Amino acid sequence: MAGAPGVAMDDIQDDGVSQKVGDRAAVIREALHDAIVDHRLAPGTKLVEDEVGTLFKASRTVVRAALQGLAFDGVVTLERNRGAYVSRPTPEEARQVFHARRLVEPGLAAAAATRATAADLALLDAHLRDEATLGAARGPSARRAEIRASGDLHLKIATVAGNDLLTRFLKELISRSSLVIALYGRTTVSSCGRDEHRSIVDALRRRDGVTAADLMHHHIDHIEADLDYRAGEEASLKDIVFDTDG
Amino acid sequence: MAGAPGVAMDDIQDDGVSQKVGDRAAVIREALHDAIVDHRLAPGTKLVEDEVGTLFKASRTVVRAALQGLAFDGVVTLERNRGAYVSRPTPEEARQVFHARRLVEPGLAAAAATRATAADLALLDAHLRDEATLGAARGPSARRAEIRASGDLHLKIATVAGNDLLTRFLKELISRSSLVIALYGRTTVSSCGRDEHRSIVDALRRRDGVTAADLMHHHIDHIEADLDYRAGEEASLKDIVFDTDG
DNA sequence: CGGCCGCTGTTTGTATACAATCTGGCGTCA
DNA sequence: TGACGCCAGATTGTATACAAACAGCGGCCG
Incomplete structure (x- = not known):
């Protein structure tokens, strides 16, 4: 996809500590949210479920919940059967x-x-x-x-x-x-x-x-x-x- | 069941038609949303995943997505390890x-x-x-x-x-x-x-x-x-x- | 008699397996 | 040569199985 530049998801990482409290999905969601708001993840970047799951050592179930949450926040766009992308507001x-x-x-x-x-x-x-x-x-x-x-x-x-x-x-x-x-x-x-x-x-x-x-x-x-x-x-x-x- | 008063989830039902288009979770979410806004589901009512799933003939995976969506809308409150309840605003x-x-x-x-x-x-x-x-x-x-x-x-x-x-x-x-x-x-x-x-x-x-x-x-x-x-x-x-x- | 403890059924949290769908490339045919 | 269709790989959608947590209850002990 032309939308995704060289910026990948390399510098997002699990803080590895806070997962004991609260949902694990919430941890992933906040980490991705921060990364997007900080412009470490560029608009248009695709967020593949398995990839995110590997990064955070979580199953796709949890990742999906996080991505859905980000979609509600409007920072991620979900396209059915196509995946999740960092939103590109018109x-x-x-x-x-x-x-x-x-x-x-x-x-x-x-x-x-x-x-x-x-x-x-x-x-x-x-x-x-x-x-x-x-x-x-x-x-x-x-x-x-x-x-x-x-x-x-x-x-x-x-x-x-x-x-x-x-x-x-x-x-x-x-x-x-x-x-x-x-x-x-x-x-x-x-x-x-x-x-x-x-x-x-x-x-x-x-x-x-x-x-x-x-x-x-x-x-x-x-x-x-x-x-x-x-x-x-x-x-x-x-x-x-x-x-x-x- | 102790928590649920006389108002149960009896008069909510799948319309059975629109599920061919869009997420099935969205269908459930809208049906429940309508029921809550219409006061057919009283605040405080517990929404058990399996129960909802049976009603709409969907697996818990789909139901959970719908409930999470309703939680974002604020009409449902999710309590970790306890379940989903129709919100009771203070x-x-x-x-x-x-x-x-x-x-x-x-x-x-x-x-x-x-x-x-x-x-x-x-x-x-x-x-x-x-x-x-x-x-x-x-x-x-x-x-x-x-x-x-x-x-x-x-x-x-x-x-x-x-x-x-x-x-x-x-x-x-x-x-x-x-x-x-x-x-x-x-x-x-x-x-x-x-x-x-x-x-x-x-x-x-x-x-x-x-x-x-x-x-x-x-x-x-x-x-x-x-x-x-x-x-x-x-x-x-x-x-x-x-x-x-x- | 009352309060504490552990047991058991129920419900939720998570992982995983399988089905459906999409993407991209290759081969065939007009 | 170009377009169509089909196949293979990858990715998402959904169901299900299993683990963890909670709630209610009965028994035990003080």
């Missing part, structure tokens, strides 16, 4: 992801502003410091860490807002955003994001929900503005012509 | 459901106002007529149809808004709302809901997104106001101990 799907984020996250930020405790704010501050450190570092692994950290802040704000359902939904949106950035991102991370993150946290500290919501809205606009939805299309145009995909 | 979870709906649905209504085509509006009108008919009918099955129809309108508005991700999320919220109503609902359906539905569709027709959003917000408030979060805890306990009629 430009339209990508737009919908950011539309959803614009609809949800400002409200979440506003809620967070009224509910943030001193401990919450301390955690967010610590996060901002981490981001600054990561931004100074170089190299691809630092880049990956920076991508993940950026999404994590949004997730932490959602956690402060205190609605588990919305937090879970946002987690899915952020995962999908990561795929979208992998496909259509111009720069990997826009450095202006860090400043905007700081402004948002400042607004939370002032309990200024309206400003926080407004800043969040613009921040998401900026993230999306850094995408080029046409970039990915020409590569996959060939796929579309020969594929009966809508 | 009052706190119920509040979060409506908080999420208040955050998402007004925005969805506003988007629908700008995008609704004549065909969309015709579909919504037809839906309002159906609701009126169902409201006039009597009997428990008409009640169930009315509950379902009420949720369906919200879902149709989301569809008009044109964001698949948000539509799917709302579908989950509505499913959970149905469980919440089963547990904490005072009246099964508030008849004022129909009037409010009509007002919202009217606003969509006028392309008045602001009013539509506002009406939707109040509508959700009214739905939640019809709940009694304290009632459920003791009343449902009784439901489980004694065998109340279906």
Whole structure:
């Protein structure tokens, strides 16, 4: 398949420790989820059940459960009788992801502003410091860490807002955003994001929900503005012509 | 069986036709989902894998996939080594459901106002007529149809808004709302809901997104106001101990 | 008489075997 | 030469067998 580049599943590995507690399927699912969100597994990569099973020393039964879970998260696409692939969001799907984020996250930020405790704010501050450190570092692994950290802040704000359902939904949106950035991102991370993150946290500290919501809205606009939805299309145009995909 | 009250899984059955297309797990999942949302399966009911498998003439492998899917939808709760149960949202979870709906649905209504085509509006009108008919009918099955129809309108508005991700999320919220109503609902359906539905569709027709959003917000408030979060805890306990009629 | 312990049936968790389906290549035929 | 069809290998879909965990119960001991 033309979709799978040289990036294979080499650098995913079982941590070998946590499997004593919780489902083994959950362990595999989280490991793969992390790998996908971190761009260690490229969109389009095929995930063969036996291969994953060998990697994690689990039977296909368990692997299948994990893959189904990832499909529900939207980071993996299941094609009947064909297998599981890391999702390749279309430009339209990508737009919908950011539309959803614009609809949800400002409200979440506003809620967070009224509910943030001193401990919450301390955690967010610590996060901002981490981001600054990561931004100074170089190299691809630092880049990956920076991508993940950026999404994590949004997730932490959602956690402060205190609605588990919305937090879970946002987690899915952020995962999908990561795929979208992998496909259509111009720069990997826009450095202006860090400043905007700081402004948002400042607004939370002032309990200024309206400003926080407004800043969040613009921040998401900026993230999306850094995408080029046409970039990915020409590569996959060939796929579309020969594929009966809508 | 101790856990299962009078409501068992008797009136769920395989339609026997559609299994030629799509996963068999998906068929089971949808049948169970419908049964739960329609209040034919009460919250707390245990779903034994073998039992479901016998009902649908499928092996446990397939049933497990269906149950896992339902767990992702939030209508079923999986307890490790204990089994699958129809979810019983706590009052706190119920509040979060409506908080999420208040955050998402007004925005969805506003988007629908700008995008609704004549065909969309015709579909919504037809839906309002159906609701009126169902409201006039009597009997428990008409009640169930009315509950379902009420949720369906919200879902149709989301569809008009044109964001698949948000539509799917709302579908989950509505499913959970149905469980919440089963547990904490005072009246099964508030008849004022129909009037409010009509007002919202009217606003969509006028392309008045602001009013539509506002009406939707109040509508959700009214739905939640019809709940009694304290009632459920003791009343449902009784439901489980004694065998109340279906 | 009451509480603890181990037994047994039931239910879930996992592995594996087999069937169905897809992919890709080769040979035949027009 | 090109296209069609068929065969072989690989991969997924499903059923089943076995192991582990849980729940209820009866007996034993304090």
